[in-house]
Amino acid sequence: MGANGTQPITVLRAISVEAPVLRFRSVDIVAVTCAADAHLLRYFLASYECFWEGGGRLVLVTRRSDSYLWEDIRLPARTRLIYREDFPELGPDDFRNQLYLKLIAHQFVETEYYLMMDSDYLFVAPCLEDSFFCQGKPVWFHCAWDETAVRWRKGSEAFVGEPITDICAALQLVFSRRVAAEFCRRYNPRRILKMEGVSEFTVYGWFARHFFPDAYHWVDGASNFGNGIGRAVNQVPPSYCHLDPQVKLDDFPGARFVMFWSHWDLAESKMAEFLQEAHRRHPDRRLNFPSRCRIYPSVRLPFSPETFYFDVRSIWSDGWVKDEVWFAIDGLSPKRRLQIEFDVPAGPITGSWQVSSNEPRSFRLDTGLNELPIDLNSGGPRHPILLRFDAAATAIRESTGRSLRARLVGLDLDS
Numbered sequence: 566m567g568a569n570g571t572q573p574i575t576v577l578r579a580i581s582v583e584a585p586v587l588r589f590r591s592v593d594i595v596a597v598t599c600a601a602d603a604h605l606l607r608y609f610l611a612s613y614e615c616f617w618e619g620g621g622r623l624v625l626v627t628r629r630s631d632s633y634l635w636e637d638i639r640l641p642a643r644t645r646l647i648y649r650e651d652f653p654e655l656g657p658d659d660f661r662n663q664l665y666l667k668l669i670a671h672q673f674v675e676t677e678y679y680l681m682m683d684s685d686y687l688f689v690a691p692c693l694e695d696s697f698f699c700q701g702k703p704v705w706f707h708c709a710w711d712e713t714a715v716r717w718r719k720g721s722e723a724f725v726g727e728p729i730t731d732i733c734a735a736l737q738l739v740f741s742r743r744v745a746a747e748f749c750r751r752y753n754p755r756r757i758l759k760m761e762g763v764s765e766f767t768v769y770g771w772f773a774r775h776f777f778p779d780a781y782h783w784v785d786g787a788s789n790f791g792n793g794i795g796r797a798v799n800q801v802p803p804s805y806c807h808l809d810p811q812v813k814l815d816d817f818p819g820a821r822f823v824m825f826w827s828h829w830d831l832a833e834s835k836m837a838e839f840l841q842e843a844h845r846r847h848p849d850r851r852l853n854f855p856s857r858c859r860i861y862p863s864v865r866l867p868f869s870p871e872t873f874y875f876d877v878r879s880i881w882s883d884g885w886v887k888d889e890v891w892f893a894i895d896g897l898s899p900k901r902r903l904q905i906e907f908d909v910p911a912g913p914i915t916g917s918w919q920v921s922s923n924e925p926r927s928f929r930l931d932t933g934l935n936e937l938p939i940d941l942n943s944g945g946p947r948h949p950i951l952l953r954f955d956a957a958a959t960a961i962r963e964s965t966g967r968s969l970r971a972r973l974v975g976l977d978l979d980s
Contacts, residue, residue: 591620592694592739593679595670597663600631600862601876602684605827607638607855608836612688614641615844615852616821619694621676626666630863633947637860639853647673654755657871661758664765668754671745678703681738681766685827687836689814689843691850692821696794699782703739705770706786706793707731711802720762725752725771733766734786736795736824740769741780748772794819798835799826814842830879830887861893861949868976877973884972890952894978896945903939903950906975910961914970916954921945925953930971938979 594613598606613623622643627634629648647666649655655662667681680697697703710718714732722729748754748769757763773781796817801807808829817823823839825832837857844852864876874882877892886907894903907914912932917925920942928937941948960970 591676592697593621593624593674593676594619594682595624595626595667595674595679596682596684596686597626597666597670598684599628599659599876600634600860601878602827603631603634603638603860603862604833604878605825605836606684607860608833608840609682609684609686609688610639610641611853611855612686612822612840612843614639615840615850616688616691616847618691621674621679621694624670624673624679626670626673633863634860637856637858639855645673654758656758657869658758659872659875661760664757664763665754667765668745668757668769669749671740671742671749674742677742679740679742681740683824683827685825685832685836686736686822687825687839687843688822689817689839690821691847692794696821697737697739702780702782703741704735704737704784704793705739705773705781706733706735706737706784707770707774708734708786713803713805717762717764717767720760721764721767721771724756724760724763724768727771727775729767729771732764733770735793736797736822737793738766741773741777744773744777744780745769747776794821796820796823798823799829800824814839828882859891859949859951861891861947861951863893863895863947864976866894866976866978873973873976880973881967884974885967885969886952886954886971886973888954890954890973892950894941894948894950896941896948901941902979903941903948904975904977904979905937905939905952905973907935907937907971908974909933909935909971910969911959913959914954914957916952918950918952921949925951934974935971 594617596609622645623641624645624647626647626649629650649662649666652666655665670679670681709731717732718729752768757765774783798812799807806826810831812835825836840854844850862876862878865872870884874880874884877890879887879890881887907930909930909932912930914930915927917927918937918939919925920939923942930937939950954970957970960968962968
């Protein structure tokens with residue numbers, strides 16, 4: 566048993582399609598994750614341990630460089646780790662990387678059927694793999710395109726070279742190893758690393774329905790999606806971003822699991838709230854409730870918007886800061902000063918920064934480009950950095966209400 570009370574972890578590299586011995590009465594669960602989602606992942610893992618009653622294993626696709634996470638996050642017994650570093654074909658766009666890794670997940674599961682989940686999923690009731698099947702076949706929901714989801718249509722149709730009349734409308738994504746392997750044989754999955762607007766679930770669902778119609782139990786999602794065992798807390802049509810701070814577990818009767826919108830500022834606190842309420846309803850289940858400590862994801866240098874904005878916590882995907890921003894810098898470098906560059910549309914902007922548990926130090930940013938120097942601590946493998954931005958009367962507000970105080974545009978280390 567590890568220092569944090571976890572069970573031994575099995576580390577698995579990418580394997581050939583023929584290598585594993587298939588088990589047909591159990592279901593693996595695959596989750597492609599990263600350090601920036603670790604604050605949500607810990608709740609998913611706790612709910613998995615508490616409520617998942619199926620066979621199979623949990624397969625986490627992560628980074629070898631993110632191994633520090635497991636010091637603070639409990640991994641369920643028999644978890645398998647797949648490392649992104651073992652896939653040299655991956656590119657700088659981590660969103661596309663995730664799509665690709667999900668399409669090839671059949672390479673590292675041991676069961677014929679496997680569930681695809683994410684860090685923002687949460688089991689809220691006892692759940693068996695049988696719940697995902699009807700008359701011996703996995704259930705797959707589908708429905709017509711709507712005005713928001715249609716943004717994935719052009720890219721998905723370009724990927725398969727055929728018109729796609731409907732989309733995947735399910736959270737309970739059960740993949741077939743046999744079908745996925747044939748899909749990747751006919752359509753080179755690496756193409757998704759270069760293409761725009763492709764939905765991995767839509768192209769897989771279209772392929773399965775077109776070439777393997779008898780492999781699934783097909784359900785019209787437009788009229789039956791509410792009967793599924795999984796529910797979306799925020800991602801519901803037509804906007805797929807219905808942010809209700811008053812949402813509660815009672816709003817999802819019959820759900821075995823739910824999915825949150827990971828970019829929602831309240832996602833973490835709502836996952837904690839839902840998990841506590843689910844355990845109150847099932848007090849006989851053993852729950853290892855996660856620590857609420859702040860997790861500082863290590864960022865990759867040199868600075869690149871495609872990677873940095875994805876890795877850092879509490880920053881918009883275009884670089885605009887929120888009230889707090891936090892990340893960590895690798896401490897192995899002899900360089901001792903961090904230079905952060907901000908673009909401020911209307912100043913002044915004030916706030917504070919701190920490294921590790923040091924006392925906070927104040928800063929001021931004026932209109933235009935600003936450099937914020939931060940002295941790093943000596944020693945230690947990582948330097949956790951927390952930036953806090955005060956409310957600013959000068960900040961520009963978008964029509965959506967987003968405050969455009971400062972945009973992070975550069976980061977470098979100086980000696």
